[in-house]
Amino acid sequence: MRYAFELAGKRPKKHVTSATKSNALLHTMTFWDSILKKVSSDYPQIRVDQSHVDALCAAFVLHPDRYDVIVASNLFGDVLSDLGSAITGSLGIAPSANLNPERDFPSMFEPVHGSAPDIAGKGIANPVGQILSGAMMLEHLGYGEAARAIDTAVEKVTGENIKTPDLGGKSSTREVGEAIEKAVAKA
Numbered sequence: 001m002r003y004a005f006e007l008a009g010k011r012p013k014k015h016v017t018s019a020t021k022s023n024a025l026l027h028t029m030t031f032w033d034s035i036l037k038k039v040s041s042d043y044p045q046i047r048v049d050q051s052h053v054d055a056l057c058a059a060f061v062l063h064p065d066r067y068d069v070i071v072a073s074n075l076f077g078d079v080l081s082d083l084g085s086a087i088t089g090s091l092g093i094a095p096s097a098n099l100n101p102e103r104d105f106p107s108m109f110e111p112v113h114g115s116a117p118d119i120a121g122k123g124i125a126n127p128v129g130q131i132l133s134g135a136m137m138l139e140h141l142g143y144g145e146a147a148r149a150i151d152t153a154v155e156k157v158t159g160e161n162i163k164t165p166d167l168g169g170k171s172s173t174r175e176v177g178e179a180i181e182k183a184v185a186k187a
Contacts, residue, residue: 001035003101004071005043011068016040018050019072019080032073057083074098081112085129090166092116092126095133099140107140109133123172126164128154131180153183 001018008016018036022029033050040048051059053076060067060080064087072080085094091113098108111129119125135150157179163169164176171179 001039001071002042003099004069005039005046005048006101008046008069009043013047013068014045015047015068016049017056017067017070018048019053019056019070019076020050021053021076023052028073036071053079056080060084061087078112085112090126091129092164092166093128093132095129095136097133097136097140107137109137109140123174124165125173126166127173127177127180128158128164131177149184149187150180153180153187156183 004016008014018032020029020033020036022033036048036050040046053072056070057080060083064084070077070080081094081096082091085091088094092111094112096110096112100107110133113129116125131150132154135147135154138144138150139147157176158167160179161169162171162176162179164171164173169176
């Protein structure tokens with residue numbers, strides 16, 4: 001929760017939305033809500049609101065531009081990250097991270113879509129989510145310049161219509177990955 005507020009403090013909107021379901025999960029999510037209230041009092045410069053996760057899903061689809069930093073439990077975060085990725089056009093492009101901000105334990109970086117076993121071995125899986133997850137890891141490890149080079153390369157390549165079929169393209173997994181690799185090398 002504190003990490004969400006720290007992150008929001010570095011962003012232009014300075015806004016945190018908390019996903020809750022305290023109207024139905026009376027013990028766990030009311031505890032979550034109390035932590036939000038306590039932590040938010042330490043960040044008076046950050047605008048904060050909370051929303052029941054089902055209402056948040058609907059609002060996320062209708063007005064995704066309203067949101068900046070959303071803090072959620074792992075379960076709600078998983079649902080919202082898949083939804084956010086689908087809104088952008090494909091589950092294949094969104095990175096994700098399970099962060100340990102204190103760095104006491106390792107963090108995990110992976111695309112939101114998981115392993116996509118239905119298309120395994122066909123050469124059509126979109127590598128962008130995994131590549132951007134690597135960029136998130138580099139950022140987390142303190143290699144911001146390298147992370148930005150990857151982000152820029154992905155934008156360049158997809159902007160040149162080098163895309164896998166999930167985005168309406170005709171390129172293979174390998175072709176997209178190699179194009180991004182070349183774009184990073186030129187950066």
